[in-house]
Amino acid sequence: MTSRVRIIGIGCHPEQLTLEARSAIESCDYVIAADKGQDDPLLALRRSICSSAGVELVAVPDPSRDRSSGLDEAGYDGAVLDWHDARAAAYSSVISARPGTVGFLVWGDPAFYDSTIRVVDRLGLEYDVLPGVSAISLLAARHRLVLHEVGRPVLVTTGRRLAAEVEAGHDNLVVMLDGRLQASELPDDWDIWWGANLGSPHEELVSGRLADVVGEITASRSRAKDADGWVMDTYLLRRASPAG
Structure with missing residues (x-):
């Protein structure tokens, strides 16, 4: 069984969720979300959206990223690329063990300063992108x-x-x-x-x-x-x- 990914813009609050986005979430077998640590309020909001749609959320510990203040342009870009690679590896491990339709819920809209499309593109899977209400x-x-x-x-x-x-x-x-x-x-x-x-x-x-x-x-x-x-x-x- 192969996997398919849906990258879903969810707006900036659950009330911003479009009908298209809600339908897309309901079409997923499960949703993957980065877990950035204890008491992550944005993870809790994603979990609430998934719960209301009857879809399981799988939290994946977010890899660390070099955020040194002294990074030059090249160092910053390299740190981000390394982080994206690490995220892709973590998500790939989950998807390999759980084939099916997988959702990623993007705060706001996936087109504006969000890494999800770039990360998912590394997975080599079929995917589509649904817009959300942006900040x-x-x-x-x-x-x-x-x-x-x-x-x-x-x-x-x-x-x-x-x-x-x-x-x-x-x-x-x-x-x-x-x-x-x-x-x-x-x-x-x-x-x-x-x-x-x-x-x-x-x-x-x-x-x-x-x-x-x-x-x-x-x-x-x-x-x-x-x-x-x-x-x-x-x-x-x-x-x-x-x-x-």
């Missing part, structure tokens, strides 16, 4: 935004890359994976639309001139973590016009 979409909706101005692009990047992207001249950016709020190191001529734990009952939203709201963002981030046990934030940065 980027929720950010725009909650702030009633169009992410790009008329006829202009928007760049999606990470906090780690933010300074380089600004230096390169980008002035309209969606930033993800920024636990240190790298934007706070930018000059004063930026506006920000920020959100944390979007889609959850405890989501936090802040907007305004960056220099004026950095403290409010820091406090909001702490509230979100205290309420949910985790924090994921994203934001739109746009260079302010000379007129403000």
